[in-house]
Amino acid sequence: MQSRTPASRTGRPRSAAADAAILAATRAALVELGWSKLTLGDVATRAGVAKTTLYRRWAGKHELVVDAVAELFDELEMPDRGSLAADIEGVVLQFAAILDRPEARSGLMAVVAESTRDDALRERIRASIVDRQMRLVLEGRARAQCRGELPPEPDAAESARTGDLIFDMVAGAVVHRTLVSGKPADEEWVHSFTRVLLTGLTTPDPST
Amino acid sequence: MQSRTPASRTGRPRSAAADAAILAATRAALVELGWSKLTLGDVATRAGVAKTTLYRRWAGKHELVVDAVAELFDELEMPDRGSLAADIEGVVLQFAAILDRPEARSGLMAVVAESTRDDALRERIRASIVDRQMRLVLEGRARAQCRGELPPEPDAAESARTGDLIFDMVAGAVVHRTLVSGKPADEEWVHSFTRVLLTGLTTPDPST
């Protein structure tokens, strides 16, 4: 998680249960208090560990919350639903369900905000949260290209650019809908979003 | 800005210069210190006012930063460039330029994060920042419908829904690209984004 027990083969091992308790306590504190009122002392009390133990494992509030929030994204999967549109709708609804949880809402944006001035934190977020979402995008695109729903992209650099573009469009829209506009990314919205993403704004909506 | 001098017609008036100095000092502090290390005492010192003066005008750090960041979006405009694609590219590049400034990067996401637990703050952000961007979207769409580039939408409710959708897709993609992916929303990216938004993913790229 935060240190891979690099060279310590002797001595008392760190309690794995304490790690789980601390991360769970962090999420509980995020729900009840939000990011700004969350204190490490309070998290330690909730987790039943000493405050010093917390500081021995995490450098600060930022890193702790990143790890606590990252676990929420473990459940993200990419089931094959038969078509690109159905795949997108499925994974976007999963993503929206996670963002609907208060511990994700208040924690995620806060650490992203801090990461604008902390490159190490940005890298930590990328490795533990963003990359996992990115893989789903690439997997869905590859699957759609096999089906013939998307044109193949022989150029590797161009392929990477469009992959980044799709990712920013999908994740950005859902995050903005949920956290900025403050409205639910429900099935109706996801369906309209998917239609625009695949066929564009200039194509008339066949359903109306 | 924060209080419309409702019924006080007598007594010493509040210094408008102090307001400007405080907001400018807040942006300067955001650049140098970022959100988490920004203190109201420091802002007061930079602005040349007493800390108590600051507390008399703003309820706290959140509201102050919202007002300070909101002024950055004053320059957003929607010039008529002749086509919907050109209009989108122009306004998105303006938006990206604002998000590229460090005072916007570190401040905007932080207040949005806090707004997930504070309805009053969410409303303040909506009124002073988000609404202005939303108007540009509606204006651009209306212009495109006059040109015949977009189909007219007679149903008001449906029209509002698609307006929200377009807004979340545009603003969300730019914000995610800039602040989460950490890559620049330059002309090349904006061009590709506009193409996908208008014609969709399934339409092959004519430029390749």
Next chain:
DNA sequence: GAGCTTTCGCTACGAGTCGTAGCGTAATGG
């Protein structure tokens, strides 16, 4: 089991920030 190593819980601490209260002074309108 003996001994070594590392972690853990606990307490205490200086430093820093918060938000407010109190006071005297400055600026404006009637």
Next chain:
DNA sequence: CCATTACGCTACGACTCGTAGCGAAAGCTC
């Protein structure tokens, strides 16, 4: 001139931070 409000300044208790020091606990190796 006088009521009213804003301002600058100081001081304050409360809180959080991150660290240091200590003794006890829990493993591993021999």
